[in-house]
Amino acid sequence: MVKKTIKYPGLLFLVLLIVSCDFIADPPAVENYNLPVYSIEISEENYGLLKKNAYSNLKVSARLNINGEEHKIKIRHQGFSSRGNFKKNFRIIYEEGSDPFFEGSEVILNSQAIDPSMLKSFLAIEIFKRTDLITFEVQPVAFYINDAYEGLYYLIEPIDEDFFVRRNIKTSELYKAYNGFAFFNYKDLPDVRKGYEKKFPEDENYHTLEKLIAATSYDGPDFPEKLEKIFDVDKFLQYWAVTVLICNWDGIIHNFCLRRDAFSNKFEIVPWDLDRTFVWDDYRTAFPGDNYLVRKLMNYPKYRKIYKARFERLLEEVFNASVLFPKIDSMKTVIREAYNNDRWLNANGYDIDRESENIKMFIEKRIGYIKNQLENFN
Incomplete structure (x- = not known):
């Protein structure tokens, strides 16, 4: 009987190590950046369909995890001129239950891709709230798709029939x-x-x-x-x-x-x-x-x-510095970490301190x- 020997024992060890790592390695950590986390899990097939249909309202199935709570959802692209942006906007449709922040069956995840400060929608709403007009709500979130950080987004309350029902x-x-x-x-x-x-x-x-x-x-x-x-x-x-x-x-x-x-x-x-x-x-x-x-x-x-x-x-x-500047500084503190880790904002060289100062200068000039x-x- 001929005894077989392994010529490359080190190679066998390496193969076994790689295979075993597939089972013991932890998934990449999802950082919350001190914000609520909206994390989408979507199949490769559905994700491919979603990407190919950026200019349509095709809805695909996915799962949404919000700080440990899982929801069955449909997701589609959202917006008008924004669909060609690198950071896309999405509409989330809950198949059961409702959004924990706005209590509606649908919400919008908006990239604010044309706003390098990520502060303008929030600030405009704060001003409109001081009038007699009806206003929608926003909430900054850290947004992920399949554990990949998509960046700092704003969760936006859609204006629909439920919007008015919730407010009676x-x-x-x-x-x-x-x-x-x-x-x-x-x-x-x-x-x-x-x-x-x-x-x-x-x-x-x-x-x-x-x-x-x-x-x-x-x-x-x-x-x-x-x-x-x-x-x-x-x-x-x-x-x-x-x-x-x-x-x-x-x-x-x-x-x-x-x-x-x-x-x-x-x-x-x-x-x-x-x-x-x-x-x-x-x-x-x-x-x-x-x-x-x-x-x-x-x-x-x-x-x-x-x-x-x-x-x-x-x-x-x-509309004055004593009211608006503290609001700018406060929200800037809230979103800074998520902002600094947003690869789109980084790639374009945006800086939240510089952008917020630009808004303050605009306000002072506009007042005059x-x-x-x-x-x-x-």
């Missing part, structure tokens, strides 16, 4: 401005469906919205009376004052919502998607605002008086500009 706000209809054509007159928008998408109820009846655009387009001597029967003009002027202050140029003909109240039957404006803000704009948000309806309202002394009062109150109570404009505005 009776709403008959909701429309979202989209496509860059959300004008307030029939000359620029002969078909309201080109600029507004009906979110609920899910039907093709745009009659009440058409009545609103007809009222804003009307040029008779009783224009204010006709408009105020169907539209909350005061809240519109609140929205517009903040929009001009923060240079929310994307929220003029694109990103806002219109809800119709179930009791008054009046429409009111609701802010949405606030990352394109705090960057100087001499066109759309130049005082008093480049908008058909704003320009028309400014022909009436009572609306000019209301508009000016809105700016004066905002400057005194909200608006005060100067108000001096001769009566």
